Amino acid sequence: xxxxxxAEVASHATGPYLFVAEAVLSCLHEPGVxxxxxxxxxxFPGALLAPGTAGLGFFDTQEQHDVLSKVMTRLHWHCPAxxxxxxxxxxxxxxxxxxxxxxxxxx
Numbered sequence: 001x002x003x004x005x006x007a008e009v010a011s012h013a014t015g016p017y018l019f020v021a022e023a024v025l026s027c028l029h030e031p032g033v034x035x036x037x038x039x040x041x042x043x044f045p046g047a048l049l050a051p052g053t054a055g056l057g058f059f060d061t062q063e064q065h066d067v068l069s070k071v072m073t074r075l076h077w078h079c080p081a082x083x084x085x086x087x088x089x090x091x092x093x094x095x096x097x098x099x100x101x102x103x104x105x106x107x
Contacts, residue, residue: 001032001035001036001039003039003043006039006040006042006043006044007043009043009044010043010044015044015046015047016046016047016048017044017046017047017048018047018048018049018050019040019044019047019048019049019050020050020052021036021049021050021051021052022050022051022052023052024051024052025051025052025053025077025079026052026053026054026075026076026077026078027073027074027075027076027077028076028077029076029077030076030077032077033077037049051079053077053078053079054075054078055078056078058075058078059075059076059078062074062075
C-alpha cells in the first residue's frame with residue numbers, strides 16, 4: 001500500500017504489467033483492497049491483476065482450518081465477481097481453479 005515502490009517501478013519500466021496477489025488481498029478489509037487497486041490503476045494504467053481469493057464459506061471456518069487456525073492473520077475480503085470500481089480498473093473475467101488430483105505434478 002506504500003506508493004514508493006509503485007513510483008520506483010513505474011519510473012524504470014514501461015509495461016506491460018501483470019500483478020499477482022495470491023493470498024494477499026484477502027487479508028485486507030475492502031477499503032484496503034480498494035487502496036491497492038487504486039494504487040495499481042494510478043501507476044500502471046492497463047495493468048492486469050490476478051487476485052487470489054477464497055469463497056465466502058471459507059471465511060466462516062477459519063478457526064477450524066488446519067493451517068489458518070494456527071496463524072494470527074485472518075481473511076477479511078473475498079471477490080465473488082470482478083469489482084467494477086471507479087478507478088478506471090474493471091474486472092474482465094473470473095476463473096476458478098482448484099487443482100485436481102488428476103492433474104500431473106509437472107503441470
